[in-house]
Amino acid sequence: MTSGIHQQIHEKAIMITDPAGREVHVIEDRAALEIACQYSLSLQEIYIEALRLLVYPYRYIRNMDIISPTEQLKLAESQVAIVGAGGLGGQVIILLARIGIGRLIVVDYDQFDETNLNRQALCSQEVLQRSKSQTASETVASINPGVRVIPHQVRISSAGIDQILAGTDVIVDALDNVPDRLMLQEAARRLGVPMVHGALAGFEGRIMTVYPGDPGLKQLYDIAETAKVDKERPEALLGVPAVTAAVIGTFQAMEVLKVLLHRGKIFRHIMAHIDLENGRFEEFCFDRPSGGNDDPCSGH
Numbered sequence: 001m002t003s004g005i006h007q008q009i010h011e012k013a014i015m016i017t018d019p020a021g022r023e024v025h026v027i028e029d030r031a032a033l034e035i036a037c038q039y040s041l042s043l044q045e046i047y048i049e050a051l052r053l054l055v056y057p058y059r060y061i062r063n064m065d066i067i068s069p070t071e072q073l074k075l076a077e078s079q080v081a082i083v084g085a086g087g088l089g090g091q092v093i094i095l096l097a098r099i100g101i102g103r104l105i106v107v108d109y110d111q112f113d114e115t116n117l118n119r120q121a122l123c124s125q126e127v128l129q130r131s132k133s134q135t136a137s138e139t140v141a142s143i144n145p146g147v148r149v150i151p152h153q154v155r156i157s158s159a160g161i162d163q164i165l166a167g168t169d170v171i172v173d174a175l176d177n178v179p180d181r182l183m184l185q186e187a188a189r190r191l192g193v194p195m196v197h198g199a200l201a202g203f204e205g206r207i208m209t210v211y212p213g214d215p216g217l218k219q220l221y222d223i224a225e226t227a228k229v230d231k232e233r234p235e236a237l238l239g240v241p242a243v244t245a246a247v248i249g250t251f252q253a254m255e256v257l258k259v260l261l262h263r264g265k266i267f268r269h270i271m272a273h274i275d276l277e278n279g280r281f282e283e284f285c286f287d288r289p290s291g292g293n294d295d296p297c298s299g300h
Helices: 002-012 029-038 044-050 059-063 071-074 089-097 133-142 161-165 176-191 233-240 242-261
Strands: 014-015 023-027 079-083 103-108 148-152 170-173 197-203 204-210 270-275 280-285
Touching: 002 044, 002 233, 023 059, 023 161, 029 044, 029 133, 029 204, 071 242, 079 089, 089 103, 089 170, 089 197, 089 242, 103 133, 103 161, 103 176, 161 176, 170 176, 170 242, 176 197, 204 242, 233 242, 242 270
Parallel strands: 079 103, 079 170, 103 148, 170 197
Antiparallel strands: 014 023, 197 204, 204 270, 270 280
């Protein structure tokens, strides 16, 4: 069957001149969908086979050359979990879908309400009172049908979280309270998966990537905060404007790409703090665990 799919891809591929003036073989969504229907496969699977043949899905042509065909294939074969589909999570979901992550696990038990309209990228008048995770699935399908979304309308708990996140390459912490964040970090540790943390309050936000075995969030939060959800947490007091959610969500999405593609400076053992109102970007470096072999400010 694979040879037949490859033949169909070659037959339906077209040659285009990219924005840099180079000739590139691409396959358009319409043609890829025809092949997918013919072989009862998903569009994601056709994208993967096309990339293996160095035929670019046309929608990704503007990713060249910053993302190579090999890297685009890696993204198409990857699975990322986003826990929380609100202000941060909605931004991350849309960005990762547009750039071509093959599978997204979206976990959020909540529904949209009017207070989400100020910042949450997935929220609109049409989806008020609807599931955030299911809306994420429908929105991604309209943006990039080559991305599969697996929605879970559940509240994360220590009992079921490992099963939900199994098979994930990177986990994104887009939660809004300390106890759940620490529970997620422990799940990531058990699964042996990096976790990208993001948080915001007012016009400030922060990012940190935690690898299994790193102290991670325990270096950011007082242990007393883990006992309960704090109603006076900073984001509740200072608000969560759209501009901050967009910036921190973008940084989280970029951390996911760097982790998956093994490139660039990763904020490991580093808390990157962004103050949008005053135009400041600062890095706070933490000591690495004893026995580690990475420089806390090297990003590796």
